[in-house]
Amino acid sequence: MADPRVRDQCVAEKASGRQMRYWWVNQNQTYHHEVQGGYLWSPKRNANGARNPFYESMREVAPGDLIFSFMDTRILAVGIAQSYCWESPKPLEFGTAGQNWENIGWKVKVSFTELANKVRPKDYIEILRPLLPEKYSPLQPNGNGLQSVYLTEVPIGLAEVLVGLIGHEVVPLVAAASAVKPIAADDLDLWERRLERQLAEDATVPDTERQAIIRARIGQGLFKERVAKIETRCRVTGVENSVHLIASHCKPWRDATNEERLNGENGLLLTPSIDHLFDRGFIGFEDNGRLIISPVAHRPSLQRMGIDTTAAVNVGGFTSGQKQFLDFHRNAVLLQSVRS
Numbered sequence: 001m002a003d004p005r006v007r008d009q010c011v012a013e014k015a016s017g018r019q020m021r022y023w024w025v026n027q028n029q030t031y032h033h034e035v036q037g038g039y040l041w042s043p044k045r046n047a048n049g050a051r052n053p054f055y056e057s058m059r060e061v062a063p064g065d066l067i068f069s070f071m072d073t074r075i076l077a078v079g080i081a082q083s084y085c086w087e088s089p090k091p092l093e094f095g096t097a098g099q100n101w102e103n104i105g106w107k108v109k110v111s112f113t114e115l116a117n118k119v120r121p122k123d124y125i126e127i128l129r130p131l132l133p134e135k136y137s138p139l140q141p142n143g144n145g146l147q148s149v150y151l152t153e154v155p156i157g158l159a160e161v162l163v164g165l166i167g168h169e170v171v172p173l174v175a176a177a178s179a180v181k182p183i184a185a186d187d188l189d190l191w192e193r194r195l196e197r198q199l200a201e202d203a204t205v206p207d208t209e210r211q212a213i214i215r216a217r218i219g220q221g222l223f224k225e226r227v228a229k230i231e232t233r234c235r236v237t238g239v240e241n242s243v244h245l246i247a248s249h250c251k252p253w254r255d256a257t258n259e260e261r262l263n264g265e266n267g268l269l270l271t272p273s274i275d276h277l278f279d280r281g282f283i284g285f286e287d288n289g290r291l292i293i294s295p296v297a298h299r300p301s302l303q304r305m306g307i308d309t310t311a312a313v314n315v316g317g318f319t320s321g322q323k324q325f326l327d328f329h330r331n332a333v334l335l336q337s338v339r340s
Contacts, residue, residue, distance in 0.1 A: 020177060022159035023057065023067045024138035025079075025151045029097040031071040035079075035112045040067070041091055042150050043101040044332060053136055054150040056337035058085050058106035059281075061151075062296040063182040066174060067110060068154065068162055070138070070145060074118040075162070078170050080177045083109035084296055085335055086185035086280065087254070104255070109183050113173060119165045131158040182298075185280070192217060192254045205258065216261045217253045219246035219275065226264030230322070235315040236274045236283075236291070237306045248275040250325035252333060265321030273305040283307065284334040287323045289314045294335040 027034055034040055042055045061067075061081050069077040088107035090098070121128055122143030129141055136152045139145060154162070163170050196214055199205065205213070215221030224247035233240040247267045251260055260266050270278060277283045282302070284292040291313040293302065299309040307313070318326060331338065 021060075021062070021065045022154040022156065023061065023065060023081075023151055024149070024154050025067055025069055026138070026145060026147075026149050027069055027071050028147075030094060031069065031076070033091060033093050033097075034110075035069065035077050035114065037091070037093065038082075038110055038112065039091075040079075040108045040110055040151065041088065041094075041105055043090075043098070043105040045102065047100040047102075051338060052150070053337070054148070054152055055106065057136075057151040057153060058108060059335045059337045060296055061085055061108045064177045064180040066159070066177050067151075068159075069112065070121075073122060073145065074120050075115065075166065076118050077112045077114045078166070078173050079110040079112040080173060080180060081108055081110055082180060083183045083185060084280070084282075086188055087252070087333070088185075088187060089191060107185075107187075109186075113169075115166060116169060117167050119162070121162075124161075124165060127161060128158065131155065131161060133158075188254075195254060199258075209258070209262075213258050213261050216247070216249075219248055219267075223247050223262050223264070223267060224269075226262065227267035227269055228264075230264055230319060231267070231269040233269060234271045234274060235268055235285075236313070237271050239271050242269075244271060245269045246272055246275045248278050250322065251328040252279060255328075255332065260325075263321070263325075265319055266325045268322075271306070274307070277302065277305065277307070278329075279333075281329075281333045281335040284330050284336070285315060285318070285326055286330075287318060287326065289316045289318065291315060292330070292334065292336065296335050 025040060040058065042058050044055060046052050062084060063081055065081040067079040067081060068075050069079060085106050085108050087104060090101060090103050090105060121139055125143030132139060133155055138149055138152050138154065163174060196217060199210060199213060212222040216223035227247040234245060239245060248270045249256065250266050250268065253261050256266065282294045282297040286292060293309060303309050
């Protein structure tokens with residue numbers, strides 16, 4: 001019943017430095033919106049503010065990963081992730097679905113293929129049960145779905161069997177996934193520009209302050225001057241010439257209050273390429289200065305952009321104020337799941 005081509009694909013990818021991962025998504029409320037729209041979206045946390053391991057999983061999806069889409073007792077579609085995860089407002093088309101969800105969550109672009117053979121896992125639970133993970137399983141031992149699950153990783157052995165059950169129509173998708181070219185997060189800039197326009201029209205903010213806050217979005221102006229009183233060079237590359245540096249927000253401009261957008265301790269001076277990696281969550285920093293590299297980051301690219309991926313890197317300590325903002329970055333921006 002298992003399809004050995006899944007394992008063969010994983011072996012080939014491991015040899016080339018990339019490991020495909022397999023995911024299971026429960027889409028009872030949002031299946032049609034997400035499959036037709038070509039994406040996954042989840043809140044960052046539960047309505048009570050608690051972490052949800054099935055939302056945290058979104059942070060580790062990478063281009064080329066395969067996703068089994070489950071709704072109403074059956075696997076209805078298989079998707080190929082086209083992008084890394086990014087912060088994104090809740091889709092307007094969700095309407096009343098998820099009324100208690102927070103407005104800012106995680107989004108991943110996915111190319112879905114709806115299946116002709118819509119497998120009902122419960123019919124094969126005797127085969128599947130021994131392959132279910134002990135923690136964060138997509139199914140109950142009796143084969144029923146779990147209402148609490150949104151996105152969870154599927155072990156390779158389970159993925160093999162699911163591909164075998166679905167049959168020939170999914171095999172080309174497994175092969176196609178390895179050739180995916182990553183797509184950029186295409187609505188992040190639009191979201192920030194919308195926020196910028198709202199600020200520009202806000203008469204309650206004095207004009208001088210308004211202009212300073214707007215310039216802070218691109219790491220320039222008053223915000224950069226304030227950061228430069230704390231930071232003197234790029235923490236990663238060592239570049240000191242201010243012309244080549246951007247004041248990068250630890251708590252992103254899009255998430256910050258106006259006061260936080262201009263707070264010098266909410267910033268690091270970084271070269272443009274390092275700023276991009278930091279802002280998009282491919283890298284982060286521990287309070288002690290240790291550089292964190294996201295598990296989904298493309299390490300050859302990081303190496304070419306000036307980051308040593310072959311050894312531990314420490315960029316030096318931070319102020320107490322910077323540590324507070326870096327904590328936000330690790331918890332709400334860095335593409336690395338935090339699970340109990």
